[in-house]
Amino acid sequence: METTEQNIYSLKDLDSLVDSLVSKGYRVIAPKIQGSLALFTDVKSGSEISLDQVNPNNSIKEHLFPRSEPVLTFKYESKKVDVCDPPEPAQKTVIIGAKPCDTASLPILDKLFQSDITDKFWFAKRNLTTVISVACDKCDEYCFCSSVGLSPESKKGCDMMLVKKDGGGFVAEVETDKGESLASELTDAFSKAGAADNGASRNVCSVETKFDSGNVKNWLDNNFEDPLWEDFSKQCIGCGACTFLCPTCHCFDIVDEGNIDGGCRLKNWDACQMKMFTMHTSGHNPRSSQDQRWRQRIMHKFRYYVDKFDDILCVGCGRCSRSCPVDMNLSECLSLIDGKSGETKAAGEE
Numbered sequence: 305m306e307t308t309e310q311n312i313y314s315l316k317d318l319d320s321l322v323d324s325l326v327s328k329g330y331r332v333i334a335p336k337i338q339g340s341l342a343l344f345t346d347v348k349s350g351s352e353i354s355l356d357q358v359n360p361n362n363s364i365k366e367h368l369f370p371r372s373e374p375v376l377t378f379k380y381e382s383k384k385v386d387v388c389d390p391p392e393p394a395q396k397t398v399i400i401g402a403k404p405c406d407t408a409s410l411p412i413l414d415k416l417f418q419s420d421i422t423d424k425f426w427f428a429k430r431n432l433t434t435v436i437s438v439a440c441d442k443c444d445e446y447c448f449c450s451s452v453g454l455s456p457e458s459k460k461g462c463d464m465m466l467v468k469k470d471g472g473g474f475v476a477e478v479e480t481d482k483g484e485s486l487a488s489e490l491t492d493a494f495s496k497a498g499a500a501d502n503g504a505s506r507n508v509c510s511v512e513t514k515f516d517s518g519n520v521k522n523w524l525d526n527n528f529e530d531p532l533w534e535d536f537s538k539q540c541i542g543c544g545a546c547t548f549l550c551p552t553c554h555c556f557d558i559v560d561e562g563n564i565d566g567g568c569r570l571k572n573w574d575a576c577q578m579k580m581f582t583m584h585t586s587g588h589n590p591r592s593s594q595d596q597r598w599r600q601r602i603m604h605k606f607r608y609y610v611d612k613f614d615d616i617l618c619v620g621c622g623r624c625s626r627s628c629p630v631d632m633n634l635s636e637c638l639s640l641i642d643g644k645s646g647e648t649k650a651a652g653e654e
């Protein structure tokens with residue numbers, strides 16, 4: 305759906321939006337300050353929402369793909385096992401305040417969650433969720449959306465994008481039918497945009513391009529073995545924070561928890577940066593060193609996923625680097641690879 309004058313609205317403030325949503329029975333998720341962190345969590349009023357940070361610490365992923373999610377329950381009864389599906393989510397949900405990088409992760413993950421089999425857990429929540437993003441008015445040195453084909457006002461994956469207006473309020477640009485139906489339903493919050501909205505200056509920052517993702521892919525295609533992997537990953541302690549905070553990392557483990565009466569089968573987040581991720585029961589570990597695990601993370605995001613799904617598995621949100629306890633910086637590694645790609649080309653030309 306193209307954005308036209310017909311689907312641009314004016315939103316006075318977040319209070320009226322959240323009040324309207326709550327009164328109509330929606331669950332609302334938005335960034336909220338909790339201690340020193342800004343986290344996407346349930347809110348009941350617009351005053352709880354904080355849009356001041358570059359990006360919330362967690363991503364919106366965990367509200368569609370929870371850290372731990374039951375996939376079935378089981379009960380033992382007279383030597384038989386009864387297996388039941390967990391209850392399906394039913395409440396319509398609106399996520400407010402996701403940055404364009406986070407919303408872009410959704411269609412990227414849709415491809416994976418319907419590739420070999422359709423992941424009904426992901427799509428049950430996805431179908432019930434409307435995503436209202438906010439264009440970025442500030443960025444930091446960790447952001448690199450523009451190096452992976454996005455921008456601070458990209459609409460990929462959102463249903464509607466808010467742009468902050470000078471003097472308060474937002475212009476709301478509808479992107480999908482879901483977004484349009486929400487704007488039409490919430491007449492207390494949204495009104496048709498007037499001339500002032502259409503001509504309003506856009507409070508949007510710009511993000512410097514740090515590397516060429518095509519060069520990175522070419523280099524990765526040809527350099528599975530390279531001293532760069534060990535050199536760059538020396539300080540990584542394998543804590544997994546980068547993978548858990550990443551909006552596109554999606555690996556999980558399946559675990560049964562229960563007792564003599566029955567229990568639950570859970571899908572739990574897992575992380576390729578942790579040593580146990582690939583540990584075999586024999587004790588052999590095909591990725592026994594941290595440089596192999598770091599290489600896997602880069603290869604998966606910038607080579608294998610591109611080959612399989614024609615999308616980079618990274619949206620340049622910078623969370624992995626911003627939160628790394630030992631200052632591993634992904635865009636620095638990718639810039640280094642881009643530079644090496646240039647060296648290879650130059651050497652080849654001679």
Ligand code: SF4
Nearest residue numbers: 540541543544546628
């Ligand atoms: S957050 Fe940093 S130290 Fe932890 S696994 Fe990721 S790169 Fe390594």
Ligand code: SF4
Nearest residue numbers: 550618619621622624
């Ligand atoms: S790899 Fe890092 S920058 Fe890329 S999407 Fe994940 S957390 Fe964001």
